[in-house]
Amino acid sequence: MKLLLFFIAALLFAITSKAQQFIDKAVIEYEVNTNLKKTMSNDSWGEMMKENLSDLKISYFTFTFADNKSIYKFNRWSPKTRIPKHEKDADEENIWYYDFTSGKMNMQKQIVGTNFVIADSIQSIEWQITNEHREIAGYNCRKAIGKRVDGVYVFAFYTDDITISGGPCSINGLPGMILGLTIPRLYTSFMATKIDLEITNPSDIKTIAAKKAYNLVELKSLLEEKTKDWFSYGDDKEENQRRKEMFFWNAFL
Template sequence: MKKIIYSILIALLICGSSYAQQFIDKAVIEYEVKTNVKKTIGNGTWAEMLKENMPQFKTAYFNFTFADNKSIYKFSRWDESAKVPEFLRRGDEENIWYFDFVNDKFSMQKDVVGSKFYVSDSIPQIEWKISNESRQIAGFNCRKAVGKIMDSVYVFAFYTDEITISGGPCSISGLPGMILGLTIPRMYTSFIATKVMVNGVNVSAIKPVESKKPYTNAGLKKTINERIKEWTSEDDDEDSKMWRNQFIWGILL
């Protein structure tokens, strides 16, 4: 009799735990995005002059809205305590990333010094290595993964498989779950999910970025590199080269 009772209790516990774990397939995720702007502009004479009139960090909030395995990621608001100069704000406020994971489609709008560039292509592929390190973010258990983008830039992500979409901030994706924490050391930028809102999701806002003549990812990279050559010299010092790389990575991210 005791064996029967124990068997029933174990079965109930197993059923209860399976129902307790919920998998989210529609929500709005808010990210706090923090960049050390003084680090990104280097240490040259011109850079030091700029630093005098800018904050150490710029902190913005972005929303990742998703449903039906499609998503859109865009600017929401600035941290009220931060006084961010206009030339540091525009790109963040205008940039948009759209993903259709069902059809492997990606589109993006990027503001570059006041000019808009559009991309339409397949979803960028990132080679990931998953580790056993874990942490909690916004109430979700997350696992660490390390990836490499743009040939040489390492990204460190924490993702959860309790949110089913394979997405993340900007153009970073491809893990078996949603990225809730992301750090890009060479860009002095971190992304951390502050909350996940499952109610009142505006599904109609999830739509592709439209353009008559969009670039491919490779086409945008080629165009930006060509324009950078017009603005800079091959004889630039190491500090200028670092700033140039930061600028390019920010556009392609």
Template sequence: MKKNLWIVVLLSLVTNVLVAQYAHFPSGGVIHFEKTVHIKNFMKRQLSITKNDNFDRSYVEQLMSKAPTTYVFKSTLSFQGDESRSEPVKQELSGVMRNLVWYGFDYSTTYYKHIKNNSFKSLLEYGGSNILTQDSLLAIKWKITNEYRNIAGYTCRRANGVLLDSIFVVAFYTDEIPLSSGPASLHGLPGMILGAAVPEHHYSIYATKVELSQPVLTAELGKKRDKPMSRKELSAFMRDRMGIGEWSTVEEFNFLMVNLLL
């Protein structure tokens, strides 16, 4: 009887080892994300750093009184092998949101990342023109914690990060999807980032569904006439365009650049 029991235990251990050894880790799929922006808090922060203009301030405060407390933007992230591509989901905005959205809480940006090659691209429309950024992956310093959360059916572990010198971000990643990527510019953890929050910019983004498939990804963004810029070149371009000191403050410029780059 004892001999049979030991055989059962041994077979169980061997089976568990084999299952773990041959566990299926998806190499491709599409992840659906929802980005929740706290509109009123974002705009209060924007007003606090904007160059004092009574007319503009009054206009924005009027819009804010009619704006929703929060607003949800949707996007998808397709991943395959070492590549990922994030794209916005088109949605109709109300009149108030159409007037407020250009302040920068969502630029409907498309992102492409090749993790193995350390390459990054993004495309957004700003002031009627396409802005194409092409650079290495964004540098992020991560510290992994022992906090866990279930997101879209996956067990995710928390990590705290710092990027662009001083911007704090909280992220939750799963090693069940081994690609070191995530929504927007995020990456650099031992698995896919399925949730993140950027407190200073008053938004969070979480996966709502993961569909396993084999999507075909392309690194092409924009049109042939769109000239790519590095992050440094983009910063110089926007600094010149915003007229620091005359039309806007340094704080306003820095706040905008985070929204453009992240």
């Protein structure tokens, strides 16, 4: 009887091991939704601008990864998105390259019309993993709550079936891949819509060439100097502080 139970247990283990396939390379597509109107100021100019915008800015990005390296970048706009060109430019230019083995990252961010390249260590995020689950793009995902070094909270759903510890933009550090992400302070959500296990251009996963690269501290100091008079208009100090915080959160996301 003991021998029979042993063989049954061994058979079940073999079946389970075969069924669970861990993914170490793929292309993940995300739908990114931002309520652009809520990010804007409530003054007369802001209200006038809102009249010409769609309710949501909807775009699609791809996260391509292999050999524990990844690149996340813009793919296309949703036809439902109606916003001025200058509101689209940054999304189209921004690129995130991560090498999780070396712990290094390389980003290109367009900030007020200028492309800046950042080269630094991967920033850590404080994560608290919960027992809440949901299915995203066919994968069982677990919820985690994260706090970035700038104090911004994020809410993520990750799967450990995909082995890389990555996610959209600069959000990472969980024991698996983030397939769903919400950043309430930026009124933005990211949701994986499909996962392709075939990578047609693995050579695209590469660092960003630049004549000048900043580390995070250098770029923050530069931006603080350049924008020191930007958020001091009018008497609404609370609104000015909100606008300043959103500017820097977006710059280093």
